[in-house]
Amino acid sequence: xxxxxxxxxxxxxxxxxxxxxxxxxxxxxxxxxxxxxxxxxxxxxxxxxxxxxxxxxxxxxxxxxxxxxxxxxxxxxxxxxxxxxxxxxxxxxxxxxxxxxxxxxxxxxxxxxxxxxxxxxxxxxxxxxxxxxxxxxxxxxxxxxxxxxxxxxxxxxxxxxxxxxxxxxxxxxxxxxxxxxxxxxxxxxxxxxxxxxxxxxxxxxxxxxxxxxxxxxxxxxxxxxxxxxxxxxxxxxxxxxxxxxxxxxxxxxxxxxxxxxxxxxxxxxx
Amino acid sequence: xxxxxxxxxxxxxxxxxxxxxxxxxxxxxxxxxxxxxxxxxxxxxxxxxxxxxxxxxxxxxxxxxxxxxxxxxxxxxxxxxxxxxxxxxxxxxxxxxxxxxxxxxxxxxxxxxxxxxxxxxxxxxxxxxxxxxxxxxxxxxxxxxxxxxxxxxxxxxxxxxxxxxxxxxxxxxxxxxxxxxxxxxxxxxxxxxxxxxxxxxxxxxxxxxxxxxxxxxxxxxxxxxxxxxxxxxxxxxxxxxxxxxxxxxxxxxxxxxxxxxxxxxxxxxxxxxxxxxxxxxxxxxxxxxxxxxxxxxxxxxxxxxxxxxxxxxxxxx
Numbered sequence: 001x002x003x004x005x006x007x008x009x010x011x012x013x014x015x016x017x018x019x020x021x022x023x024x025x026x027x028x029x030x031x032x033x034x035x036x037x038x039x040x041x042x043x044x045x046x047x048x049x050x051x052x053x054x055x056x057x058x059x060x061x062x063x064x065x066x067x068x069x070x071x072x073x074x075x076x077x078x079x080x081x082x083x084x085x086x087x088x089x090x091x092x093x094x095x096x097x098x099x100x101x102x103x104x105x106x107x108x109x110x111x112x113x114x115x116x117x118x119x120x121x122x123x124x125x126x127x128x129x130x131x132x133x134x135x136x137x138x139x140x141x142x143x144x145x146x147x148x149x150x151x152x153x154x155x156x157x158x159x160x161x162x163x164x165x166x167x168x169x170x171x172x173x174x175x176x177x178x179x180x181x182x183x184x185x186x187x188x189x190x191x192x193x194x195x196x197x198x199x200x201x202x203x204x205x206x207x208x209x210x211x212x213x214x215x216x217x218x219x220x221x222x223x224x225x226x227x228x229x230x231x232x233x234x235x236x237x238x239x240x241x242x243x244x245x246x247x248x249x250x251x252x253x254x255x256x257x258x259x260x261x262x263x264x265x266x267x268x269x270x
Numbered sequence: 271x272x273x274x275x276x277x278x279x280x281x282x283x284x285x286x287x288x289x290x291x292x293x294x295x296x297x298x299x300x301x302x303x304x305x306x307x308x309x310x311x312x313x314x315x316x317x318x319x320x321x322x323x324x325x326x327x328x329x330x331x332x333x334x335x336x337x338x339x340x341x342x343x344x345x346x347x348x349x350x351x352x353x354x355x356x357x358x359x360x361x362x363x364x365x366x367x368x369x370x371x372x373x374x375x376x377x378x379x380x381x382x383x384x385x386x387x388x389x390x391x392x393x394x395x396x397x398x399x400x401x402x403x404x405x406x407x408x409x410x411x412x413x414x415x416x417x418x419x420x421x422x423x424x425x426x427x428x429x430x431x432x433x434x435x436x437x438x439x440x441x442x443x444x445x446x447x448x449x450x451x452x453x454x455x456x457x458x459x460x461x462x463x464x465x466x467x468x469x470x471x472x473x474x475x476x477x478x479x480x481x482x483x484x485x486x487x488x489x490x491x492x493x494x495x496x497x498x499x500x501x502x503x504x505x506x507x508x509x510x511x512x513x514x515x516x517x518x519x520x521x522x523x524x525x526x527x528x529x530x531x532x533x534x535x536x537x538x539x540x541x542x543x544x545x546x547x548x549x550x551x552x553x554x555x556x557x558x559x560x561x562x563x564x565x566x567x568x569x570x571x572x573x574x575x576x577x578x579x580x581x582x583x584x585x586x587x
Binding site (some may be wrong): 009020092269 | 283324327328329330331347348350351353354355356357359360361362363365366374375377378379380419422423432
């Protein structure tokens with residue numbers, strides 16, 4: 001595994017994202033947030049800061065999800081469809097390096113996206129703090145420029161890394177349409193995964209309970225990555241919880257990348 | 271050590287969606303290409319040329335047999351530093367320019383920044399890419415992409431170059447450029463392995479060829495051995511001959527083809543004497559414009575081999 005080759009592939013993915021105008025979504029995000037801040041400020045008192053934090057985190061997650069899925073499913077597929085993989089793999093690049101490099105490139109794109117969105121949200125919140133009278137500020141559950149928001153952004157980013165790994169995994173062996181459907185499917189299931197754990201309270205069939213329990217452990221559990229509610233209400237998120245969640249995400253990503261690279265390494269490029 | 275070595279190299283693909291049935295794209299190919307050779311892999315469409323190249327570059331995995339490049343197994347990553355490959359109808363990244371693409375590939379090849387900066391413009395000049403080198407590749411024509419493909423294949427000054435249909439999509443100037451480029455590679459000691467179905471191109475640059483048909487090797491060897499370079503007849507072009515004189519010549523000719531008014535191409539068998547025709551023409555006041563010996567071409571040989579293979583298959587069937 002060569003860092004130079006991984007970096008070159010990753011940089012190529014990032015450059016492609018920039019030239020395909022992926023970051024235009026940041027403009028939309030900023031307009032959405034500023035527009036919402038103006039509207040919310042006129043309608044509510046005391047709740048405005050919470051709503052903007054909620055909206056900022058939800059939009060970061062949603063915009064990131066679309067980037068992760070729609071670019072993620074094309075990372076490998078486009079190389080195969082356009083046959084550019086032929087020239088690429090004639091260079092001293094291992095197939096595993098290609099898969100990992102592509103992943104790192106999109107991970108970097110998402111990092112820039114999430115970081116800029118976080119910065120925009122802090123700027124909007126700073127403006128709101130600046131124009132709000134003291135009595136309104138006092139009614140806020142958490143400070144406007146709460147550092148805990150960074151924890152929420154961090155976990156959103158790790159969740160997006162996991163979604164990217166899911167999309168990349170599916171794209172190593174299926175069509176983009178199917179990969180998109182499966183990735184979105186996993187995303188939705190991932191947020192309701194916890195329900196599968198206690199299915200025995202709903203059904204009596206032992207094999208079915210066993211199956212749902214197996215699915216619970218097999219499918220990604222994305223709910224823990226969403227800490228929006230405690231953060232906007234000013235409740236603490238423990239470092240242990242954050243570390244455990246990141247660790248879970250890292251293990252899942254590693255598993256998906258290893259499986260995807262394994263499949264890709266054995267494919268015939270007809 | 272051979273530059274390229276294959277032994278019983280075989281590739282089966284599974285066809286069909288539900289009930290898979292095997293399709294043999296390449297059948298026990300055994301070849302050895304010497305260092306410094308220009309080797310042409312010839313064959314009609316679907317004969318297994320591209321499959322052979324993909325197996326050598328391990329873009330597909332063999333069903334059986336083995337393949338080596340420069341003494342290393344075909345899949346060895348380290349050997350790819352020493353080879354170049356131009357795929358058939360190459361396609362690259364839309365968003366990059368030719369310069370950026372070569373820079374990207376240069377990084378993958380481990381070429382330092384200073385070397386890349388020196389080599390890339392030189393290579394693009396060599397393949398005849400001018401101001402277009404700064405265009406996004408999505409705006410490039412097929413011929414331009416072919417030139418970019420050639421440049422990327424030569425970026426690492428490879429010891430072995432694989433070219434899949436290198437003349438495809440090129441104008442006559444481009445084709446001549448590729449021929450000169452191949453001969454230049456040969457002169458600096460590189461091995462060139464190229465597939466083509468344009469036989470005149472192969473004849474112009476190859477020292478050895480192999481002919482594939484239906485996934486099988488039907489002939490291989492030095493061009494001088496494969497082709498009967500003995501004269502198989504004569505073509506005499508005459509001008510100013512009247513019909514009676516032509517009728518007298520027709521008796522000894524294999525074929526007489528009118529070219530223009532009172533101008534004919536007379537094809538004589540190798541047993542006939544062209545000086546007799548010359549004397550006949552001079553006697554009636556006509557002139558002989560040219561006399562050329564007729565030799566077997568690679569195309570003649572190719573057509574015979576492929577036709578023989580088809581006949582054999584029909585007999586077996």
